[in-house]
Amino acid sequence: MFAHNNDEIDYFKLAVVNSFLIQKHLGINDITVVTDSHSYAFAKEQLGEETINKAISNIVISEKDRDFKRANIRIYKDTSHTAKNLSFYNVNRCDAYDISPYDETILLDVDYLILSDTINQCWGHNNELMMNWKWQDVMYERKFENLDRLNDFGITMYWATVVYFKKTPYVESFFNCVKHVKDNSQFYKDLYKWAGRLYRNDYSFSVAAHTMSGFIDKGVPQLPTTLYKTFDTDDVLCAVNDNTLILYLEKPRSPGDFMLTKWQGVDLHVMNKWAINRISDELLDYVA
Amino acid sequence: MSIRLTKALEFANYRVTLNNQNAALKAKTQNLLSYSINGGTFIIDLPLLTFCKQLIDLSHLDAVLLDSYNNPIKVDLAKFHEEILSRWFEVTNDYYVEYEKLRKARKVHTILDLNEKEE
Numbered sequence: 065m066f067a068h069n070n071d072e073i074d075y076f077k078l079a080v081v082n083s084f085l086i087q088k089h090l091g092i093n094d095i096t097v098v099t100d101s102h103s104y105a106f107a108k109e110q111l112g113e114e115t116i117n118k119a120i121s122n123i124v125i126s127e128k129d130r131d132f133k134r135a136n137i138r139i140y141k142d143t144s145h146t147a148k149n150l151s152f153y154n155v156n157r158c159d160a161y162d163i164s165p166y167d168e169t170i171l172l173d174v175d176y177l178i179l180s181d182t183i184n185q186c187w188g189h190n191n192e193l194m195m196n197w198k199w200q201d202v203m204y205e206r207k208f209e210n211l212d213r214l215n216d217f218g219i220t221m222y223w224a225t226v227v228y229f230k231k232t233p234y235v236e237s238f239f240n241c242v243k244h245v246k247d248n249s250q251f252y253k254d255l256y257k258w259a260g261r262l263y264r265n266d267y268s269f270s271v272a273a274h275t276m277s278g279f280i281d282k283g284v285p286q287l288p289t290t291l292y293k294t295f296d297t298d299d300v301l302c303a304v305n306d307n308t309l310i311l312y313l314e315k316p317r318s319p320g321d322f323m324l325t326k327w328q329g330v331d332l333h334v335m336n337k338w339a340i341n342r343i344s345d346e347l348l349d350y351v352a
Numbered sequence: 353m354s355i356r357l358t359k360a361l362e363f364a365n366y367r368v369t370l371n372n373q374n375a376a377l378k379a380k381t382q383n384l385l386s387y388s389i390n391g392g393t394f395i396i397d398l399p400l401l402t403f404c405k406q407l408i409d410l411s412h413l414d415a416v417l418l419d420s421y422n423n424p425i426k427v428d429l430a431k432f433h434e435e436i437l438s439r440w441f442e443v444t445n446d447y448y449v450e451y452e453k454l455r456k457a458r459k460v461h462t463i464l465d466l467n468e469k470e471e
Contacts, residue, residue, distance in 0.1 A: 185386060191423075288386050288420075290382075292379060323365065330380050
C-alpha cells in the first residue's frame, strides 16, 4: 500500500486500519506500506509505534516530490455537502514493482477495505498480472458510463486500486511502461484523450495494459473479483463488525439525499476518505 | 404533505433499499462462488458441478477444465468436485437464509438488520 498524507486526509491511519483487516481476513502478515517521513511521524504520534508495528511489517520511506505534490490537486468530497481542493500524491505507485520485496504482490489502495478473503485466490495464479476493469457501484441504480473507458471512444479503463503481480520480466516491462506513461503524461493524455489535468494511476496503468497486451482490448486479465465501489458523495454510518459496514448511498436523482445499505463480506473501495477516517477507530476496535 | 403521499414515499424508500440490499447479497454470493485451484479460477455453477460429476461417473480420475479465463487447468476430479460441491452448498444455504430474512423484512431497519450491533 502507498500512504502519503495530505493536509486533511490521514492516509497512513487508513493503511494501518486496512493492514489489520488484511491480517484478519486474508491471514497475511507480510504487509509493506510506502510512506514519507512526515506521514510516518504523524502516525507515530497519533497511533503509537507499537500499533503501527503490529499492523505493518515493512515500512518504506520515500520522500515526496514537492513539485508534483503542489501540481496534482484534486477535489475531495465528503458527500455532496463538502468539497475541498487537496493534494493527491500518487506519483510513486509505478515504483511498486521495484519496492516490493515479495515474489507475488497485491498492490492495494489504502481505501480498498478488505472485508473478505476473496483476493487470496490470486496467490499462485497462472496469470502473472491481474487488474480490474469490471467494476460495480454498490448503489446499483447509479450509472457512470464515463468510468468504463478513458474517453467515450477510448480504451478500456483499468483500475489501479488492486493490482496483483508476480516478479517476472513481463511484469517488470509493464511497470517500466507505466513509468514511461507517467513521465510523458501530457503526450499520452493527448493520444488517449483522457479528461482533466489530474494525473491518475488508473490512466497510466490502462495505457500500459493496452500497450503491453499488443494493443488489444482487455488484454490484461481481470482479477477473480469485481471491484465494488462507493463514491465520495457517499458516507459510512458505522462498522457493525469486522466485515460489515452500514453505508449512506446518495440517491441517483436526488443529490444530498441518501439511502442506507448494509455491505457485508465483500471488499469495498470507499472513495470518501473522511468517512473511513470517521469509522477507523471503530474498525480498529474490532480488528486490532 | 398528505399522509398518503408520505406513506407512498416511505414505501418507495423501502423498495429502493430492498432492491439494493438484494443486489448486495447477490454480489456477495457471486464472490463466494469463485474458486481458485492450481493457478486457475472457476466460477462454481450448475454446468461445472454436473460436468465434473459426469466425468467422475465415467470413471475419469483427472481432467483438464477451462477456467474462467479459458486457461486449461488440470484437476483431480474427485477432490475438486467435493470441494466445489461443498462450497456450493455452503454459499447457497447462506444465500437462502439471508434472502428469506430480506423477503420478510417490511421496514428499512429490518432490511439492514440494524439491531445486530446491540445483540
